[in-house]
Amino acid sequence: MDPRWNLFAASTLVAALTTSSALAAAPPDPDHQAMLENSRQHIPLPPWPNGDQAGMGNTQGAGTWQRCAFHMARPDARTYELSHVRSANMPQSPFAAPASSEFDPTSGIPGTRHGFNTESVSGNVGGQGTQLDALGHFGHLATPWDGQGEFPADELRYYGGLTQDEVKPSADAPLSKLGVEHVPPIVTSAVLLDASEYLNEGEPLAAGTQIDKADIQGMIEAQGLGWRGLQPGDVLYVHTGWGSRWDDENGIYYGMGPGLDYDTMAWLAEQAIVLVALDNPFTDPVPEGMLSGESAPQGVPDGLPFAIHHHNLTQSGIYQIQNANLGEMARDNVWTSCTMILPNRTQGAAQAPVRPIAIGSPTRP
Structure with a gap:
């Protein structure tokens, strides 16, 4: 067996916790455990070869499909839509041009009995709504930019050490590398951790709250998942409760939010998860006032207030x-659950609208 699996063996061999917590899942059945054990031999592990453009997407394949199929085959499984419906009233990111739709009049074709309806979409559709970041979405400088003069884009470095010239050779060019077309179909098992329940008695986490490694590990145990932990190629979903503000009319949703602690991402990269998704606008923790330059998350490297974006997209290759x-x-x-994530494939795009789904079995009575 590949010795790198020693990193994951402990969480796999621990017996399921018996707990009265409302979060707790039923103990695992032997078939589930055996399937997980068998799937491991089919999942590649990092490091990836030079020139890689898929990052942790390389984990996807026969092993993750096997884990997905297990959940799909359960007779009590149901489908969960994990995206928000796009509409004119949805909150919109301050970092992207607003997305909008124009609905055309019903038209016909002369000489036929046909009628048809169409619409036109404009704006930054990849940066609004439920969306996925490709690895080329973020780069980093060696030192912070002082905001004076033209932004020194030529000095950026991207995932795998790629340069600006290699990734985006001109201002109006699509991405030559690390674009969304290199994101593989993500078909795998997912773990959902309920931070709202675990950290705040079911209420939305406060803006700026940082979910750290101990929180992640605590939720895994509290939810009865210590026997499996996080597997390579897993998707990690984290419910913060902030998503309940999606329909608020006061604009608070995109002004701030809870997120992941910076050091947590180094540990999650060691687990080789393929993607992380929160019900929040930034993945990063954004305390009140951060977007206006008045505050920043604690514990992040100098000049990297969006340190989770930085680590995932430029260092570890986690989507x-x-x-x-x-x-x-x-x-x-x-x-x-089984989760399927298929972003729109626009050549050279840094982001894409996405419709993730999960297929899993409810355990709440």
């Missing part, structure tokens, strides 16, 4: 989904 719709799945205590 991100923002604005996931996780409330219904959390209410049903669907802690493990």
Whole structure:
């Protein structure tokens, strides 16, 4: 067996916890454990070869499909929509041009009995709504930019050490590398952790709250998942409760939010998860006032206030989904599931709208 699996063996061999917590899942059945054990031999592990453009997407394949199929085959499984419906009234990111739709009049074709309806979409559709970040979405400089003069884009470095010239050779060019077309179909098992329940008695986490490694590990145990932990190629969904503000009319949703602690991502990279998604706008924690330059998260490297974006996209190759719709799945205590994530494939795009789904079995009575 590949010795790198020693990193994951402990969480796999621990027996399921027996707990009276409302979060707790039923103990695992032997078939589930045997399937997980068998799937491991089919899942590649990092490091990836030079020139790689898929990051942790390389974990996807026969092993993750096997884990997905297990959940799909359960007779009590149901489908969960993990995206928000796009509409003219949805909140919109301040970092992207607003997305909008124009609905055309019903038209016909002369000489036929046909009628048809169409619409036109404009704006930054990849940066609004439930969306996925490709690895080329973020780069980083060696030192912070002082905001004076032209932004020194030529000095950026991207995932795998790629340069600006290699990734985006001119200002109006699509991405030559690390674009969304290199994101593989993500078909795998998912773990949902309910931070709202675990950290705040079911209420939305406060803006700026940082979910750290101890929180992640605590939720895994509290939800009865210590026997499996996080597997390579897993998707990690984290329910913060912030998504309940999606329909608020006061604009608070995109002004701030809870998120992941910076050091947590190094540990999650060691677990080789393929993607992380929260029901929040940034994945990063954004305390009140951060977007206006008045504050920043604690514990992040100098000049990297969006340190989770930085680590995932430029260092570890973990994909991100923002604005996931996780409330219904959390209410049903669907802690493990099959998930399928297929972003739109626009050549050279840094982001894409996405419709993730999960297929899993409710455990809440």
